Amino acid sequence: MTKTAMKLINLQKSIGKKQIIKGLDFEIQSGEVFGFLGPNGAGKTTTIRMMVGLMKISNGDVQILGKSIKDNYKEAIREVGAIVENPELYPFMTGLQNLNHFARMMPGITKERIQEVISLVGLEKAINQKVGKYSLGMRQRLGIAQALLHNPSVLILDEPTNGLDPAGIREIRQYIRKLATEHNVTIIISSHLLSEIELMCDRIGVIKNGELVAIQSVKPSTNVKDSTIQVQLEGKPAKKAVELIQNVHHIDTQFENGLVKFQCPKEQIPILIQTLVKEDISIYQVEVSKTSLEDKFFDLIGENTIG
Numbered sequence: 001m002t003k004t005a006m007k008l009i010n011l012q013k014s015i016g017k018k019q020i021i022k023g024l025d026f027e028i029q030s031g032e033v034f035g036f037l038g039p040n041g042a043g044k045t046t047t048i049r050m051m052v053g054l055m056k057i058s059n060g061d062v063q064i065l066g067k068s069i070k071d072n073y074k075e076a077i078r079e080v081g082a083i084v085e086n087p088e089l090y091p092f093m094t095g096l097q098n099l100n101h102f103a104r105m106m107p108g109i110t111k112e113r114i115q116e117v118i119s120l121v122g123l124e125k126a127i128n129q130k131v132g133k134y135s136l137g138m139r140q141r142l143g144i145a146q147a148l149l150h151n152p153s154v155l156i157l158d159e160p161t162n163g164l165d166p167a168g169i170r171e172i173r174q175y176i177r178k179l180a181t182e183h184n185v186t187i188i189i190s191s192h193l194l195s196e197i198e199l200m201c202d203r204i205g206v207i208k209n210g211e212l213v214a215i216q217s218v219k220p221s222t223n224v225k226d227s228t229i230q231v232q233l234e235g236k237p238a239k240k241a242v243e244l245i246q247n248v249h250h251i252d253t254q255f256e257n258g259l260v261k262f263q264c265p266k267e268q269i270p271i272l273i274q275t276l277v278k279e280d281i282s283i284y285q286v287e288v289s290k291t292s293l294e295d296k297f298f299d300l301i302g303e304n305t306i307g
């Protein structure tokens, strides 16, 4: 049976006369990776700050494993680890010294637990290096290790991919998925970019102007299987391209109105393009149709990018 890890009940925030969060109602299940997506200024940080008790709730409530953050703050917050602003790390100390420092401020953190969180985020090799020498991705992972020290059930990360390069994003994605699947940690992760979080989340909730506008599961099939690719080619090369894609890659391919069209998983697109380029086929344009998930979010947000 799935357990509810976090429940938002008509959560509202007003600052002065302005209502910033207009009544959010949704649940996040235990062990789920939940993406909290919305354009800049949508209200993600405000919501997260209320979830972790850093900001007073104007109306409604947040329950963490059934415990109210309003009425039972101490018990509720024990279940949560969070990075809301940049993790506070000392660059002149090693990773281990940083973790030891934070562990001293929390009761009951053993040396074994510190080693456990280090291996959870894959920092064994770098843990005795000064944090000043860490990449941004490594710093984020050390921040996550720090947030996990007290063994929380729920980990909340506000824009953890901000400023990371694609390799850094991939690293974070990998550890987030591992934490959820192997350690049953529920993870809530906010972002203004769908592309950065769709691959690591089970479900995504979209917020705009303080309101939830969509909540949807991310099925791998919607991400990778349904891409339709159109390659603009002419005459003989088009015929050759159709043959190559059909015979070498065994994918049904059509040629219509100057476009070679086929469907394949997203990861296969660069391999197919390489096949054509190797055969000296000049490609004038490649168009990949949006996945249904992207379509839906772009329609909701009314922009071509979510950020």
Ligand SMILES: Nc1ncnc2c1ncn2[C@@H]1O[C@H](COP(=O)(O)OP(=O)(O)OP(=O)(O)O)[C@@H](O)[C@H]1O
Pocket: 015, 018, 020, 038, 039, 040, 041, 042, 043, 044, 045, 046, 047, 192
């Ligand atoms: N202290 C405040 N006083 C007045 N307005 C505020 C305050 N804090 C936030 N806001 C407003 O509330 C709205 C939501 O801000 P919030 O930072 O939660 O959005 P966000 O989705 O996290 O955006 P970003 O991705 O840019 O951080 C914005 O319009 C912001 O200007």
